Amino acid sequence: MDKIRAYLDERLGLEGLLEFMSHKKVPIHRHSFWYYWGGITLICFIVQILTGILLLVYxxxxxxxxxxxxxxxxxxNFGWLIRSAHxxxxxxxLFSAFTHMFSVYFMKAYRAxxxxGWWSGMILLALGMLFGFSGYLLPMDDLAASATKVGMAMLDILPKVGPWAADLMRGGVTVGDPTVQRFFALHVVVLPMIFMPLLGxxxxxxQKHGNAVPPSEYDTPVEERKSVPFFPNFMIKDLxxxxxxxxxxxxLASLFPFQLGEQADPLKPAPPGIHPEWYFMSAFQVLKIVGKIIPGTPGEVVGMGGFTLGLILWVLIPLYDGKTESGVKARNAHYFGLLALGVLIITTIWGYAAL
Amino acid sequence: MSEAIVEDNEQLQPDEEGFTRRGFVKVAIGGMGVVYAGAIGYPIYRYLETPVEKEASEAAVKAVDLKDADKLPAGSTLMFMFGSKPAMLIHFATGEWVSLSAVCQHLGCILHYQPPAPRIVCACHGGQYDPHTGENVAGPPPRPLRKYIVKVLPGHVTVSKA
Structure with missing residues (x-):
């Protein structure tokens, strides 16, 4: 055992790596709990890769x-378990990615x-939602096909480029076998190929910048801030x-396994109570509310435009709250975060209540 | 503080029966690891093994009924699946009926035979079998081909394991 260790150490420099990891510090304070959510997102992604490969077998x-x-x-055998786990x-x-995003936001870890890190994370989240959207169609039961039809129809609404882009994504004017085939290619090849290097x-x-400390720690002098070594102290908790x-x-997978609906049929009406997955529920509900106030296409344009504007402001937050200070800008950013989180939670709950 | 450390050190020492806290934790974590590996590994194994299981149940068939095979012209061969395994039914010009496995005993290539050739010859590595008995007569095959029992009836042929 010691010999193998010495052999690998000589060739790979393992001791140096361990040394490096034990010098790396993780700040300890009352908000440290939120540091785990990136790691939880990562293990979920690893589970997705493994169960995804297994599903590819059949x-x-x-x-x-x-x-x-x-x-x-x-x-x-156990196919239901693998599919439900996926x-x-x-x-x-997605839940842990959202939690991670909001914790980064409120700890102001997007600052210089x-x-x-903030922007690559936003792209990763968008890719994650595309993973969800494309994967949802693959079983091709009536719910999957209907949900994809609705999602694609929203793209159709965009002036000029909308219908063109939607037809290209569907491989036709309706959701059918060509759609499944290309969503599959997107889901298992294109998205992972973009996602993984970006995740790296x-x-x-x-690794380069370490964990950011939240504003609540700013007043504590640097030498008085508490921290633990990443290895092994933080890593054992991460594990x-x-x-x-x-x-x-x-x-969840064994107690609440996913079922399969009836096969998608282009002539069948949309199933009653059809609704998007929870991570699209907020957008769905906002569109529904705006549509009631401003009926027709204008309402949808206003709803989607408003959503896009909010999203752009959200993504660009490091540009107008980029410095390590607690001024008016910082406070406004904080309130904007609370507003976004509030709208997201309320419209999601509202969406489920209105089903 | 220092008291706690002293206490800790005491518990790291083996007791009368040689147990240490470190030893206990090691065994507990190792055991948990084994349980997790089993709980994750077993469903994955069974999942991947499903087609093998299905095929094994198909291979368990004792007899195959070939409809209209009695009309097979003399001097020709019919390839068919005996459960999940390829097999051949030979109708010799002499009127003799023989059924043999069509899988070469050497490395599993599919054999073909056209009467009245004297031998079944494997295209892969030149193994040779007697078309009447299935006996391995030349080349690398280590065993004879499996021979089935043939019953020719009006309208069908039944091929069964001995």
């Missing part, structure tokens, strides 16, 4: 899509020199969090 895109998912869910882990991935960059930035996340996914 999944068939295109015409046989529905039948292959039916077979995975009801015929293949579903639940996707939800948990961490702007690129995101994680490298964390414990991973274990908890794994247990949560396993429990």
């Amino acid at each position: 999944y068939r895109p295109g015409q046989g899509a529905y039948e292959s998912v039916r077979s995975i869910t009801y015929d293949i 579903n639940w882990s996707a939800s948990l991935f 020199p961490r702007e690129l 960059f995101h994680l490298w930035l964390v 414990a969090m991973w274990l908890i996340a794994l247990n949560v996914i396993a429990m």
Whole structure:
């Protein structure tokens, strides 16, 4: 054992790595709990890769899509478990990514020199939602096809480029076998290929700049701030969090397995109570509310325009609250964050209540 | 503070039966690791193994009924699946009926035979079998081909394991 260790150390410099990791410090304060959420998002992504590869063993895109998912869910040993784990882990991935984003926002960890971390994270989140959207269609049951139809129709509304882009994404004017085939390519090849290098960059930035301390720590002199070494102190807790996340996914997947609806049929009316996944619920509800106030296409343009404007302001926050100070700008950014979080939570709950 | 450290050190020492806290934690964590590996590994194994299981149940068939195979002209061969395994039904010009496995015993290539050739010859590595008995007569095959029992009836042929 010692020999193997010495052999690898000589060639890979493991001792140096451990040394480096033990010098890396993680700040300890009353908000330290929020540092775990990036790691939880990461373990969910790892679960997605592993369960996704397993689903690839039996999944068939295109015409046989529905039948292959039916077979995975009801015929293949433990297929239901793998599929449900993939579903639940996707939800948990987005939930922890959102939590991570808001914690970064309120700790003001987007400030210089961490702007690129914020922006790469925003792209990762957008890609994550695209993962969700494209993966949702793959079983090709009536709910999946209807949800994709609605999502694509929203793209159709955009003037000029909308219908063109939507037809290109669907591979036609309706959601059908060509759509599943290209969503599949997007879901398992294109998105991972963009996501993974960007994730590497995101994680490298964390190594480079370390954890940001929240404004509540600004008044404490640097030498009086408490911290623990990343290795092994923080890492052992990080791993414990991973274990908890794994247990949560396993429990949800085995207690609440996902079912499969009837096969998508272009002539069948949309199923009653149809609604998007929870991570699109807020946008869905905002559009519904605006649509009631301003009926027709103008309402949708206003709703989507408002949403886009809010999103742009959100993404650009490091540009107008970029310095380490607690002035008016910082306070306004804080209120904007509370507003965004409030709107997101309230419209999501409202959306479910209005079903 | 110092009291706590002293207490800690005491518990790190082995007791009369040689147990230490470190030893206990090591075993507990190792055990948990094994339980997790099993709980994750077993469903994955069963998931991947499903088609193998299905095929094994298909391979368990004892007999195959070939409809209209009695009309197979003399001097020709019919390829068919015996459960999940390829097999051939040979109708010799002499009127003799023989059914053999069509999988070479050497490395699993699919064999073909056209009467009245004297041998079944494997295209992959030149293994040779006697078309009447399935016996391995030349080349690398280590075992004879499996021979099935053939019953020719009006309208169908039944092929069964011995």
